[in-house]
Amino acid sequence: MLRRALDFRQAIDDFVAKTRDLRPYELSDADWAGIELVTQWLKAFRSATTQMSTTKRPMLSSAHAIFRGLQESLRDDLAALPDSAPRELQSALTSAHHKLSDYYFKVDESPFYIWASSM
Numbered sequence: 001m002l003r004r005a006l007d008f009r010q011a012i013d014d015f016v017a018k019t020r021d022l023r024p025y026e027l028s029d030a031d032w033a034g035i036e037l038v039t040q041w042l043k044a045f046r047s048a049t050t051q052m053s054t055t056k057r058p059m060l061s062s063a064h065a066i067f068r069g070l071q072e073s074l075r076d077d078l079a080a081l082p083d084s085a086p087r088e089l090q091s092a093l094t095s096a097h098h099k100l101s102d103y104y105f106k107v108d109e110s111p112f113y114i115w116a117s118s119m
Contacts, residue, residue, distance in 0.1 A: 002039045006032070034089050037081070041093065044073045071100045 005012060009032060016022045027035075048070045052063060074097045081090060 002035055002042070006035060006039060030084060030086070033082075033084075034086055037077075037085065037089060041074070041077060041096075044070060044077075067100060067103055071097065074100065 013027070016026045048066050051066050074093060078090075078093055078097060081093065
């Protein structure tokens with residue numbers, strides 16, 4: 001849905017500019033940039049979810065690598081985040097990275113992962 005909003009940014013901006021009741025909700029360039037960032041992050045999460053939701057092959061052995069890849073992607077996104085990015089976005093991305101770290105170590109501690117990776 002955010003991708004569609006980005007596709008129709010000009011139409012949305014034009015409509016809001018012409019509709020007096022919506023003017024308080026007009027999006028700035030920084031807001032649109034934030035939407036673009038969130039769209040990129042969600043794309044990475046969707047990819048990881050799709051990889052982990054497969055039913056045609058065992059997934060436990062690849063869960064560790066998927067978590068690690070997503071965590072590295074978020075780390076890179078955090079490092080590339082412009083200083084002008086809203087604090088809420090920075091905080092959300094940092095929280096997501098920390099939560100993934102929690103899951104990453106839970107998978108790492110599980111004996112099932114060790115068993116699955118040795119098969």
